[in-house]
Structures are given as C-alpha cells and as structure tokens.
Amino acid sequence: xxxxxxxxxxxxxxxxxxxxxxxxxxxxxxxxxxxxxxxxxxxxxxxxxxxxxxxxxxxxxxxxxxxxxxxxxxxxxxxxxxxxxxxxxxxxxxxxxxxxxxxxxxxxxxxxxxxxxxxxxxxxxxxxxxxxxxxxxxxxxxxxxxx
Numbered sequence: 089x090x091x092x093x094x095x096x097x098x099x100x101x102x103x104x105x106x107x108x109x110x111x112x113x114x115x116x117x118x119x120x121x122x123x124x125x126x127x128x129x130x131x132x133x134x135x136x137x138x139x140x141x142x143x144x145x146x147x148x149x150x151x152x153x154x155x156x157x158x159x160x161x162x163x164x165x166x167x168x169x170x171x172x173x174x175x176x177x178x179x180x181x182x183x184x185x186x187x188x189x190x191x192x193x194x195x196x197x198x199x200x201x202x203x204x205x206x207x208x209x210x211x212x213x214x215x216x217x218x219x220x221x222x223x224x225x226x227x228x229x230x231x232x233x234x235x
Contacts, residue, residue, distance in 0.1 A: 116157060116189060116204040117178055117211055124180035126212065137225035138163045138217050141198075149231035154203040155233075157190075159215060167219035169196040170176045179212040179228065186213070216225045 139162040145151035161169045174194050177182035187194075193201035199215075211231040218224040 104169075109133075109211050114189065114205065116186060116201065117184075117206045119207045121178060121180060121184045122207045122209055122211065124182070124184070126180060137223035138165060138167070138169055138219050139229040140215050140217060140225055142227070143198075145231060148232060150232045150234045152207045152235070153208070153233050155206070157193075157199065157201040157204040159199040161196065161217050163219050167221050167223070170218045170220050171196050173216070173218035173224065174199070175214075175216040177214045178217075179214055206231060208233050208235050 104219050107130065122199055141160040142158075142161065143160055144156045144158040161174075163169050171194060176186040176190055176199070178186055190199055209232075211233065212228060213231060214226055214228045216224060216226045
C-alpha cells in the first residue's frame with residue numbers, strides 16, 4: 089500500500105513538472121488594447137547588444153491567430169543574455185507591457201509562446217534585451233493578423 093501511494097505521488101509530481109514547463113494558448117493582445125491609438129517613436133538604433141531575431145510569425149507578413157510567437161536572442165562575443173532585462177511592449181498610447189504575459193515563455197534563448205491569440209489588424213511590438221555586460225538592444229516589428 090505504501091509503495092502504491094509513493095508511485096501515485098511520483099506520477100502526480102511528474103505531471104505537474106511537465107505542465108509547469110508548457111506555455112498554453114493565451115491572449116497576447118486583447119481587442120481593447122488593439123483599439124488604443126498607435127504610439128510613435130524611433131524604430132531602430134545601432135547597438136552592440138544581443139541580436140533579436142523574429143522567427144514566427146514573420147514581421148509584416150499576414151498570419152492568422154492563434155500563432156506561435158517565437159523570438160531568438162543571440163548574445164555577442166562571450167556575453168550572456170540577461171533574462172530579467174527582457175521587455176516586450178505593445179506600441180500603443182499608453183504603452184502596453186506584454187512582458188508579464190510572456191514571463192513563462194522567456195529564456196536566455198528567446199521567447200517561445202505557443203498559440204498566441206491576437207485580434208485582426210497590424211500590431212507594432214518592441215522587444216528589448218540586454219546582456220550581462222549591460223549592452224541593450226531594442227527591436228521594433230509589426231505583426232499583421234488576418235481573420
């Protein structure tokens with residue numbers, strides 16, 4: 089009987105650990121946020137910070153929702169990505185901080201958020217990341233979502 093209880097506990101623990109590492113579908117941008125006025129500002133700058141590569145969906149290419157939101161961070165030289173520095177902002181007025189919604193999907197490799205739900209339209213996103221030497225990079229791109 090004691091062995092059965094231990095087996096059940098271990099099985100339950102394994103299921104919980106697997107669930108903790110999986111990021112499920114969730115709204116990335118709400119319809120209310122999408123209705124806010126667009127924010128202006130600079131879109132790019134020169135930096136020696138990490139490289140930010142948008143893998144999915146391709147910027148400025150129409151996609152349907154939900155989609156896999158994937159960004160890769162590439163450090164320069166011997167530096168390491170500072171995961172706590174990552175910020176994702178929806179460029180509306182006022183700015184909408186998407187970072188808390190993505191927190192479980194952020195790692196030193198990038199952002200891997202499956203089945204992001206976004207309303208139709210063009211959505212400008214700014215991603216910021218720094219390395220352990222304090223060098224920061226910002227990248228602004230547009231997600232185009234069709235029905």
